[in-house]
Amino acid sequence: MFSADHINFGFGHNASLLKFFILDNIYPLYKIVGDIMTNSVLKAIRDRRSVRRFETASIEEEKIQAILEAGRWAPSWLNRQPWRFLIITDQNLKQRISESVPVIFIMGLKEAPICIAVCVEPKEDPYHFIEDGAAATQNMALAAQSLGLGSCWIGVFNLKDEKDSAEKKMKEILNIPKTYRLISILPIGVPKYVEEKKRKELSQLIYHNNFQKTT
Numbered sequence: 001m002f003s004a005d006h007i008n009f010g011f012g013h014n015a016s017l018l019k020f021f022i023l024d025n026i027y028p029l030y031k032i033v034g035d036i037m038t039n040s041v042l043k044a045i046r047d048r049r050s051v052r053r054f055e056t057a058s059i060e061e062e063k064i065q066a067i068l069e070a071g072r073w074a075p076s077w078l079n080r081q082p083w084r085f086l087i088i089t090d091q092n093l094k095q096r097i098s099e100s101v102p103v104i105f106i107m108g109l110k111e112a113p114i115c116i117a118v119c120v121e122p123k124e125d126p127y128h129f130i131e132d133g134a135a136a137t138q139n140m141a142l143a144a145q146s147l148g149l150g151s152c153w154i155g156v157f158n159l160k161d162e163k164d165s166a167e168k169k170m171k172e173i174l175n176i177p178k179t180y181r182l183i184s185i186l187p188i189g190v191p192k193y194v195e196e197k198k199r200k201e202l203s204q205l206i207y208h209n210n211f212q213k214t215t
């Protein structure tokens with residue numbers, strides 16, 4: 001481990017001045033940036049990408065348990081924990097689900113050795129059941145990333161005026177009780193291919209104290 005004591009400048013008398021300048025100004029910066037770069041939570045957040053193609057390799061049971069644990073420890077309104085995690089491994093079911101999703105994601109759903117459907121019971125949290133389910137989904141996506149696995153959040157949305165919504169179709173296929181809402185489906189597996197993605201600059205996203213930008 002790097003420490004300030006290991007710095008040997010070897011510049012004679014001026015060395016101590018230089019040493020203090022570096023210790024006061026440069027080393028703290030190095031320390032902060034270095035720590036951030038190696039912080040495993042921040043690394044998982046930054047490195048996670050939606051994975052849409054998977055190797056056929058199965059996932060160790062302990063990793064699946066760890067991912068589910070991450071979902072269980074998500075925050076929820078009044079700690080109501082309205083979520084249920086439905087683990088899907090049946091190939092026929094995955095095929096049927098993929099046909100009911102209104103986006104092109106058929107390969108990924110079928111290839112992933114396991115999909116986790118995040119369901120919530122709105123009666124347990126009538127106000128924030130969507131956010132609760134979303135927090136559990138993201139926790140599991142990050143856990144998968146930290147374990148060297150990939151995932152892709154599949155939103156289960158209903159198009160406006162759609163008669164047979166994707167959610168309704170999926171709930172029927174998976175036998176999810178009527179009162180539950182299906183928040184997301186998370187296919188998880190060993191990534192075959194990871195797409196690069198960009199983000200908006202922080203400067204485009206941040207306001208200070210007042211939402212009206214003055215500069």
Ligand SMILES: Cc1cc2nc3c(=O)[nH]c(=O)nc-3n(C[C@H](O)[C@H](O)[C@H](O)COP(=O)(O)O)c2cc1C
Pocket residue numbers: 048049050051052103104105152153154155156195197
């Ligand atoms: C609520 C939500 C719904 C999403 N639905 C889908 C989806 O139906 N199909 C899909 O391929 N990706 C879906 N995604 C993944 C996004 O496309 C992806 O997160 C975004 O393009 C940024 O890419 P990244 O996750 O690789 O950084 C969804 C993500 C979120 C948060």
